[in-house]
Amino acid sequence: MSEFIPAAKVGEVIDPGSLLVEIDDRLVVLIHAAGHWYALDDVCTHDGGPLSDGPVDVTDRSIACPRHGAKFDMATGAALTMPATKPTVAHEVKVEGDHVFVRLNSAS
Amino acid sequence: MSHTLTAAGFTQEAFDSFLDSRHEPGWLVDLRRAAWARFSELAMPARNDEEWVRTDIRLFKLDRFGFPTGAPVGSDMPRSLLAEGVALGGSTVTSDSVVVGAQLAEKWSAKGVLFGDLATMVAEHGDLLKPYFERRVVDANRDKFAALNAAAWAGGALLYVPKRVAIDEPLHSLSAMTDGGIDLNRTLVIVEEGAEATLLSETASISEHGGGFHCGSIELLVEPGARLRYVSLQNWGDQVWHFAHQKAHIAARGHLQWTIGALGSRLAKVNQHVAMTGQDAEAQVNGVMFTQGRQHLSYNTHQHHQAPHCRSDLLYKAALQDDSRTVWRGMIKVDKPAQRTDAYQRNDNLMLSRTARADSIPGLEIEADDVRCTHGSTSGRVDEQQVFYAMTRGYTRQEAVRMIVEGFFQQVFDRIPIESVSEALGEAIGQRVRDI
Numbered sequence: 049m050s051e052f053i054p055a056a057k058v059g060e061v062i063d064p065g066s067l068l069v070e071i072d073d074r075l076v077v078l079i080h081a082a083g084h085w086y087a088l089d090d091v092c093t094h095d096g097g098p099l100s101d102g103p104v105d106v107t108d109r110s111i112a113c114p115r116h117g118a119k120f121d122m123a124t125g126a127a128l129t130m131p132a133t134k135p136t137v138a139h140e141v142k143v144e145g146d147h148v149f150v151r152l153n154s155a156s
Numbered sequence: 157m158s159h160t161l162t163a164a165g166f167t168q169e170a171f172d173s174f175l176d177s178r179h180e181p182g183w184l185v186d187l188r189r190a191a192w193a194r195f196s197e198l199a200m201p202a203r204n205d206e207e208w209v210r211t212d213i214r215l216f217k218l219d220r221f222g223f224p225t226g227a228p229v230g231s232d233m234p235r236s237l238l239a240e241g242v243a244l245g246g247s248t249v250t251s252d253s254v255v256v257g258a259q260l261a262e263k264w265s266a267k268g269v270l271f272g273d274l275a276t277m278v279a280e281h282g283d284l285l286k287p288y289f290e291r292r293v294v295d296a297n298r299d300k301f302a303a304l305n306a307a308a309w310a311g312g313a314l315l316y317v318p319k320r321v322a323i324d325e326p327l328h329s330l331s332a333m334t335d336g337g338i339d340l341n342r343t344l345v346i347v348e349e350g351a352e353a354t355l356l357s358e359t360a361s362i363s364e365h366g367g368g369f370h371c372g373s374i375e376l377l378v379e380p381g382a383r384l385r386y387v388s389l390q391n392w393g394d395q396v397w398h399f400a401h402q403k404a405h406i407a408a409r410g411h412l413q414w415t416i417g418a419l420g421s422r423l424a425k426v427n428q429h430v431a432m433t434g435q436d437a438e439a440q441v442n443g444v445m446f447t448q449g450r451q452h453l454s455y456n457t458h459q460h461h462q463a464p465h466c467r468s469d470l471l472y473k474a475a476l477q478d479d480s481r482t483v484w485r486g487m488i489k490v491d492k493p494a495q496r497t498d499a500y501q502r503n504d505n506l507m508l509s510r511t512a513r514a515d516s517i518p519g520l521e522i523e524a525d526d527v528r529c530t531h532g533s534t535s536g537r538v539d540e541q542q543v544f545y546a547m548t549r550g551y552t553r554q555e556a557v558r559m560i561v562e563g564f565f566q567q568v569f570d571r572i573p574i575e576s577v578s579e580a581l582g583e584a585i586g587q588r589v590r591d592i
Contacts, residue, residue, distance in 0.1 A: 075214060
């Protein structure tokens with residue numbers, strides 16, 4: 049199991065909002081929504097689009113790909129709408145003090 | 157093992173130092189300066205650019221690399237796959253863009269053949285080569301990587317075959333890279349009217365898991381009635397960033413057989429372009445790709461028919477395992493004067509895991525009205541019934557899968573008349589296939 053790695057400071061991501069971060073040579077979108085933190089691979093599984101450029105929707109806990117509108121669950125990475133059918137990878141997040149930490153999901 | 161030092165970044169100051177160190181003719185310096193200006197103007201490719209939309213290079217940091225300035229490596233060199241057991245007419249070796257050896261058999265040099273590292277050949281035969289450079293077969297304005305190679309190329313090979321000289325021994329060039337190194341090779345092949353040659357070209361890292369940056373170009377000029385067989389095997393370490401522009405011009409009655417093997421690199425983005433510029437020209441393009449881990453190989457192929465009665469036949473086959481990904485975008489472009497064109501393109505993908513992904517995008521753009529242009533694409537998994545049958549005959553599951561993968565590639569191996577090439581590709585792929 050990989051370690052928690054500092055990803056950002058709490059104040060760097062507005063609520064609701066997202067931030068693209070590089071963790072261990074991997075692109076991850078860090079999401080702050082309704083007081084909660086989430087982290088997903090910055091990849092839409094439909095055609096590889098960057099989720100970090102897409103809108104965050106607090107009401108259905110989703111982030112949408114800016115290219116074709118596919119939505120993904122912020123917490124699980126599950127594909128919620130077409131044209132995506134496969135989940136993107138979700139990572140574990142914790143907040144300690146002013147810092148947000150991410151532990152990469154090593155299963156993928 | 158010694159290593160190549162690189163200057164910090166592609167800065168104006170580093171470019172000026174690079175030029176000062178090379179003592180090249182004025183016309184070449186002018187070409188480099190023009191390309192450098194273009195490189196400086198151009199941004200990195202945009203994510204929404206159709207050609208790059210499926211290839212994410214946000215993790216590539218150009219400023220971590222710079223002009224090669226150091227000494228070549230010592231004794232450690234990667235094993236050559238293509239040259240094993242082959243009687244060669246000549247060879248060149250570069251390491252991190254620095255030439256470490258070149259030789260050509262006396263019988264060929266006596267016939268006027270030139271083969272060696274490009275910089276030396278320019279210094280010794282500048283007047284002969286200047287017109288070929290000025291043809292700008294690869295367009296330095298195409299993107300930032302094309303401009304960088306045109307401005308900063310170092311190392312690389314030149315093959316010049318005079319009119320009606322037929323070289324019946326393959327020539328070989330090897331470009332090696334140290335871990336974290338840089339390769340800015342440029343290859344220029346000129347086969348004059350009625351001449352024939354075979355060039356085996358391969359790139360390899362010293363370390364299987366080595367990183368680094370390749371920004372290269374290949375220009376093949378097949379003049380009227382000439383025949384060229386060109387094999388290019390990309391076998392970098394699995395952390396190398398590979399960007400390349402490769403283009404051939406085939407004149408009237410010329411024939412090119414171009415085989416690509418793509419096995420290595422972390423991410424590869426290659427533009428391969430064949431232009432049939434004269435009547436009755438012919439191109440056969442073969443591609444063999446095998447990906448694993450999190451590799452991403454993206455190939456854009458372009459068959460451009462500019463003249464009547466030309467033929468082009470492209471077959472790319474890819475096998476993918478683990479979380480790897482391939483992108484193939486193929487285009488057959490037929491200009492209005494290119495009547496009686498006969499063109500074909502096909503891409504087959506064999507998926508060896510459920511998490512691999514192959515994007516296959518064939519395309520046609522036809523302005524002439526009397527042509528035959530067809531294309532096809534297939535993607536599928538290994539047939540479990542075939543595996544089961546082989547296992548009932550005494551094979552292990554892994555042996556069975558290897559056999560099926562080998563059979564998948566056999567169609568393209570059968571098109572390659574150079575035994576050492578199909579054997580080397582088959583062996584390299586066989587070693588990579590795991591149980592599925």
